[in-house]
Amino acid sequence: MLKMTATATANPTALVVGASGGIGAAVLERYLRDPAYKRVFAVSRGPQPAELASVEPRLEWLTSDYSETSVADIVEQISQGGCELRRVIICNGILHNGRLKPEKSLDKVGREAMHEVFDANVVVPALWVSTLARHLRKSNDCAIAVLSARVGSISDNRLGGWYSYRSSKAALNMFLKTASIEYARRAPRVKLVAFHPGTTDTALSQPFQGGVPQGKLFSPAFVAERLCEQLETLQPDGELTFVDWDARPVPW
Ligand SMILES: NC(=O)c1ccc[n+]([C@@H]2O[C@H](COP(=O)([O-])OP(=O)(O)OC[C@H]3O[C@@H](n4cnc5c(N)ncnc54)[C@H](OP(=O)(O)O)[C@@H]3O)[C@@H](O)[C@H]2O)c1
Numbered sequence: 001m002l003k004m005t006a007t008a009t010a011n012p013t014a015l016v017v018g019a020s021g022g023i024g025a026a027v028l029e030r031y032l033r034d035p036a037y038k039r040v041f042a043v044s045r046g047p048q049p050a051e052l053a054s055v056e057p058r059l060e061w062l063t064s065d066y067s068e069t070s071v072a073d074i075v076e077q078i079s080q081g082g083c084e085l086r087r088v089i090i091c092n093g094i095l096h097n098g099r100l101k102p103e104k105s106l107d108k109v110g111r112e113a114m115h116e117v118f119d120a121n122v123v124v125p126a127l128w129v130s131t132l133a134r135h136l137r138k139s140n141d142c143a144i145a146v147l148s149a150r151v152g153s154i155s156d157n158r159l160g161g162w163y164s165y166r167s168s169k170a171a172l173n174m175f176l177k178t179a180s181i182e183y184a185r186r187a188p189r190v191k192l193v194a195f196h197p198g199t200t201d202t203a204l205s206q207p208f209q210g211g212v213p214q215g216k217l218f219s220p221a222f223v224a225e226r227l228c229e230q231l232e233t234l235q236p237d238g239e240l241t242f243v244d245w246d247a248r249p250v251p252w
Contacts, residue, residue, distance in 0.1 A: 010038075010084070011038050011039060011082055011083050011084050012036060012037055012038055012039075012084055012086045013037060013038065013039040013040070013041065013078065013083035013084055013085050013086060013087075014031040014034075014037045014039075014040050014041070014085075014086065014087040014088075014089070015040075015041045015042075015043070015078065015085055015087070015088045015089070016028045016031065016040070016041070016042050016043070016089050016091065017043045017044075017088070017089065017090045017091060017092060017125075017128055018043070018044060018090065018091035018092040018093075018147075019042035019043060019044045019061070019091070020044040020045070020046040020049075021091050021092075021093075021202065021203075021204070022200065022201070022202025022203060022204065022220045023091050023147060023197060023200055023202060023220050023223055023224065024042075024044070024089070024091035025049075025220065026219075026220035026221045026223065026224035027089045027091065027224040027227065027228065028040065028042050028059075029221070029224070030221070030224040030225060030228050031087065031228070032052075032056055032058065032059060034228075037058070037086070037087070038058065038083075039058055039060065039081070039083050040056075040058050040059050040060070041059075041060050041061075041062060041074075041078055041083075042059060042060070042061045042062070043062050043063075043064050043074060044061070044062075044063060044064070045063065045064065045065065045066070046063065047061075047063060048061035062074050062077070066092075066124045066127065068127060068131075071127045071128055071131050072131055075128075075131045075132060075134075075135050076135075078135075079135045084139070084140075085132070085135070085136065085139065085142050086141060086142055086143070087142070087143055087145075087228075087231060088128070088132060088142065088143070088144040088145070089144075089145050089147075089227070090124075090125045090128050090129070090144070090145070090146045090147065091147045092120055092121070092124045092125055092147070093120060093121045093147055093149075093169075093204065094116070094117055094120045094121065094165075094204070095117075095162075095165050095204050095205075096204075096207065097116075099112075099113065099116070100112075100113035100116060100117065100164075101207075102161065102162040102163075102164070102165050103161065103162065103163045103164060104161050104162075105161070106163070108163075109163050109164070113164060114163075114164045117164035117165060117168050118164070118168045118171065121165070121168035121169060121171075121172055122168050122171045122172045122175060125146045125172060125175075125176075126172075126175050126179075129144060129146070129175070129176065129179050129192075130179070132144065133179070133182065133183060133186055133187055136183075136187040136190050137186055137187050139187055139189050139190055140189050141189050141190075141236065142187075142189065142190045142191070143190070143191045143192075143193060143231040143234060143236075144190060144191070144192050144193065145193040145194075145195050145227060145231060146172065146176060146192075146193070146194055146195065147195055147197060148169050148172055148173055148176075148194035148195060148196055148242065149165070149169045149196055149197075150196045150244065150250050151165065151166045151169060152166060152168075152169025152170045152172060152173050153170075153242075153250055153251050153252060154170055154252060155251045155252060156250070156251055172194070173194050173240070173242060173252065176192055176194050176240045177240045179192060179240075180192045180238060180239055180240040181238070183238070184238030188236060188238065189236050190236055191231075191234050191235065191236040191237070191241070192239075192240045192241070193230070193231065193234060193240070193241050193242075193243060194240060194241070194242040194243075194250075195227055195230075195243060195244075195245075196242070196243070196244040196245065196250050197218070197223040197226075197227070197244075197245050198216065198218050198223065198244060198245040198246075199212050199216060199217050199218065200217070200218045200219070200220055200223045201217050201218065201219055201220065202220060205217075218245065222245075223245055226245040226246070226247075227245070230243065230247055
């Protein structure tokens with residue numbers, strides 16, 4: 001069976017969206033360590049960290065407000081630069097911030113917070129996946145992984161709560177499933193993956209790490225490695241794969 005490797009093309013490129021986050025930064029670091037990728041693009045709302053500036057000529061850091069225009073401009077810029085996108089990792093997602101926290105009960109559900117969570121968790125990844133479809137029509141092999149979460153699984157929901165986050169991740173999964181059907185027609189050599197990283201030691205999980213069993217709080221570097229490893233073996237099959245850090249399928 002043909003393996004999806006980055007070495008078969010002249011200018012294999014990785015794109016990491018949401019590169020300032022805990023997992024995004026680790027995935028970026030992972031691709032910068034891999035000489036198979038000749039170009040590595042990072043997209044973030046924030047500026048390039050100073051420590052990356054001098055050491056990495058293969059890295060291009062692009063700031064974005066994640067508007068439709070900005071996403072379209074960046075995808076165009078990457079395509080015109082003769083880069084062949086082989087890996088796209090979309091790491092955006094919020095659970096809490098200064099304005100909002102996950103709702104423990106229905107009484108806490110509010111319009112503004114829900115809009116904000118859905119924008120970051122569904123709309124932003126959806127814009128990237130839809131914009132990339134046009135540019136990946138002729139791709140020979142590319143994997144697009146979007147950071148989802150097990151709490152977006154409807155059948156696995158036993159605890160309740162976290163209304164906006166849970167429902168946004170379920171909506172994200174449905175968007176990706178629907179996109180995989182269209183990608184199968186328009187860009188059949190592209191594999192779509194919804195990835196559950198497990199509880200990972202980042203700002204997102206920080207307030208909720210208390211109850212995590214020993215050995216089950218992963219470092220971002222560990223999770224990035226598990227994700228990138230899996231993308232080397234998953235084949236384009238016209239399906240969305242919903243999988244966890246341990247390569248186990250997550251139920252819908
Ligand atoms: N950590 C966990 O335990 C865990 C568990 C399950 C799933 N996940 C998922 O993994 C992904 C990465 O999370 P993380 O743990 O790395 O969290 P993090 O360190 O808080 O990173 C947040 C990410 O979301 C982006 N972001 C933040 N606010 C945004 C906004 N308003 N609009 C668009 N993008 C925004 C950031 O991108 P910029 O670079 O643009 O700032 C960054 O990529 C998320 O989708 C999260 O739901 C995490």
